[in-house]
Amino acid sequence: MTDRLTETARRRTFAIISHPDAGKTTMTEKVLLFGGAIQLAGTIKGRKAGRHATSDWMTMEKERGISVTSSVMQFPYDGRIVNLLDTPGHEDFSEDTYRVLTAVDSALMVIDVAKGVEERTIKLMEVCRLRDTPIMTFINKLDREGKEPIELLDEVETVLNIQCAPITWPIGMGKRLKGIYHLYADKVILYKPSTERRQDYDEIQGLDNPELDTLLGTQADELREEIELVKGASHEFDLQAYLDGKLTPVYFGTALNSFGIRELLDGFVENAPAPQARPTTTRKVEAAEEPFTGFVFKIQANMDPQHRDRMAFMRICSGKFEKGMKVKHVRIGKDVKIPDALTFMASDREHVEDAYPGDIIGLHNHGSIRIGDTFTMGENLQFTGIPNFAPELFRRAQLRDPLKMKQLQKGLEQLCEEGATQLFKPINNNDLILGAVGVLQFDVVAQRLKDEYKVDAMFEGVNVQTARWVTSTNEKKFDEFKTKAAQNLAYDHAGELVYIAPTRINLQMAQEKWPDIKFHSTREHG
Numbered sequence: 001m002t003d004r005l006t007e008t009a010r011r012r013t014f015a016i017i018s019h020p021d022a023g024k025t026t027m028t029e030k031v032l033l034f035g036g037a038i039q040l041a042g043t044i045k046g047r048k049a050g051r052h053a054t055s056d057w058m059t060m061e062k063e064r065g066i067s068v069t070s071s072v073m074q075f076p077y078d079g080r081i082v083n084l085l086d087t088p089g090h091e092d093f094s095e096d097t098y099r100v101l102t103a104v105d106s107a108l109m110v111i112d113v114a115k116g117v118e119e120r121t122i123k124l125m126e127v128c129r130l131r132d133t134p135i136m137t138f139i140n141k142l143d144r145e146g147k148e149p150i151e152l153l154d155e156v157e158t159v160l161n162i163q164c165a166p167i168t169w170p171i172g173m174g175k176r177l178k179g180i181y182h183l184y185a186d187k188v189i190l191y192k193p194s195t196e197r198r199q200d201y202d203e204i205q206g207l208d209n210p211e212l213d214t215l216l217g218t219q220a221d222e223l224r225e226e227i228e229l230v231k232g233a234s235h236e237f238d239l240q241a242y243l244d245g246k247l248t249p250v251y252f253g254t255a256l257n258s259f260g261i262r263e264l265l266d267g268f269v270e271n272a273p274a275p276q277a278r279p280t281t282t283r284k285v286e287a288a289e290e291p292f293t294g295f296v297f298k299i300q301a302n303m304d305p306q307h308r309d310r311m312a313f314m315r316i317c318s319g320k321f322e323k324g325m326k327v328k329h330v331r332i333g334k335d336v337k338i339p340d341a342l343t344f345m346a347s348d349r350e351h352v353e354d355a356y357p358g359d360i361i362g363l364h365n366h367g368s369i370r371i372g373d374t375f376t377m378g379e380n381l382q383f384t385g386i387p388n389f390a391p392e393l394f395r396r397a398q399l400r401d402p403l404k405m406k407q408l409q410k411g412l413e414q415l416c417e418e419g420a421t422q423l424f425k426p427i428n429n430n431d432l433i434l435g436a437v438g439v440l441q442f443d444v445v446a447q448r449l450k451d452e453y454k455v456d457a458m459f460e461g462v463n464v465q466t467a468r469w470v471t472s473t474n475e476k477k478f479d480e481f482k483t484k485a486a487q488n489l490a491y492d493h494a495g496e497l498v499y500i501a502p503t504r505i506n507l508q509m510a511q512e513k514w515p516d517i518k519f520h521s522t523r524e525h526g
């Protein structure tokens with residue numbers, strides 16, 4: 001089965017992380033352009049959702065096709081198959097982003113040259129660190145004035161606590177931008193702004209080359225001095241340290257002008273990891289194992305308005321997926337046939353004939369698939385690391401038409417399975433309490449209940465400030481806790497017990513009072 005192993009080894013599955021406005025969308029587009037997946041710049045960019053307005057976001061969601069094409073994009077590059085997974089831009093949907101990051105083998109961090117390391121980058125980096133995800137860095141917008149490159153590396157090292165190994169280095173910036181110097185290929189690539197894909201950059205081999213002085217004037221000597229300094233002050237690229245998540249190779253460029261991208265992509269396919277082993281509750285699954293395994297990390301609704309379907313996105317972890325194959329749906333303990341999985345080649349949804357570890361396939365979901373579900377060839381495995389996060393915001397769902405209770409419950413159950421919101425049912429009353437990480441999630445849920453389930457629901461304030469999943473190994477104490485703390489207990493949509501606290505102080509007091517009970521701020525899906 002060398003075929004399977006060769007295919008696995010050439011997969012590169014990654015996501016782009018950045019603070020809003022640093023250039024993720026532009027970068028995505030340029031990566032696709034250089035990967036030959038789209039022909040024209042502006043294809044993705046022009047459809048970008050409003051970054052701040054709910055209404056814009058909704059409009060984007062209504063144009064469902066867009067979410068499909070930008071959810072997962074696959075393209076060949078230099079003999080490899082690259083899978084780029086999109087992450088939502090708005091921080092209210094950060095849970096989705098975290099889940100997407102569980103399905104990749106590496107990440108690309110985009111930083112704005114003028115702004116440096118920003119708040120969301122820090123958060124996303126923390127998530128990557130949980131699994132030591134290897135990170136490459138692209139410092140963007142070189143066509144503008146920004147911070148000194150050395151200062152930026154220093155900032156990344158100290159704020160993000162990761163070593164930097166510059167691979168390319170800018171020659172000037174803003175109006176003085178002349179090109180980049182590739183430290184390992186020892187060549188200068190001269191800057192030509194363009195919005196299109198290009199391969200025809202003028203290059204000068206060797207830092208000592210006198211041609212440099214002719215072309216760059218005084219900037220040539222400045223560059224030589226700077227490179228000398230950089231080599232002394234920064235880390236050398238070390239593949240193992242990068243793969244361990246301890247060092248990030250750094251590239252410079254401008255996504256808008258398609259410059260520096262080629263060098264980044266070349267380095268990416270060369271060094272970024274092929275599909276990695278994945279943990280389950282019982283053992284690690286190696287990508288090279290022959291039996292097929294995979295897990296669902298995302299569910300998206302109604303992507304095709306004609307079909308009102310829901311799509312479950314599965315990351316393949318081992319083996320080979322073939323059209324029509326039977327796999328075990330571990331949570332429900334049944335074998336299911338997967339007749340018509342989709343792949344995400346370029347911008348079209350295509351039907352999969354076969355797919356390999358690292359690939360993402362889309363399964364039509366009629367309600368039986370949840371986030372976190374594992375599929376195998378029969379072994380009882382459960383992939384881990386796909387968490388639900390304790391919500392920070394809570395609302396009580398109220399119906400305008402009380403006769404629509406059934407539809408409301410059904411709608412909420414389904415939206416929960418997609419991870420769009422979380423639902424809590426107090427054990428002492430019939431409230432339906434929704435939890436979210438970002439406030440926009442409520443607007444989206446209300447809108448979707450209306451559109452898809454014909455339910456007019458309102459959300460009102462509720463006296464809940466925080467929630468924790470509760471477990472205990474001491475059954476007796478747990479039973480006592482369930483009785484005594486009943487007014488604060490609820491079940492989530494998966495039937496797990498949750499402590500819902502009106503204040504943080506209340507939570508703290510409960511924790512002190514019940515030392516035998518564990519209060520968890522995340523729950524594994526499944």
Ligand code: G4P
Pocket residue numbers: 018019020021022023024025026027045048051089140141142143144253254255256257
């Ligand atoms: P995001 O997805 O991370 O939020 O960023 P996005 O790509 O939308 O980029 C944010 C803004 O930065 C956009 O400008 C984009 O054109 C610009 N940008 C991206 N890369 C570069 C670059 O290399 N140089 C310069 N100068 N600008 C860059 P905008 O005005 O907000 O949007 P638009 O009107 O151009 O779409």
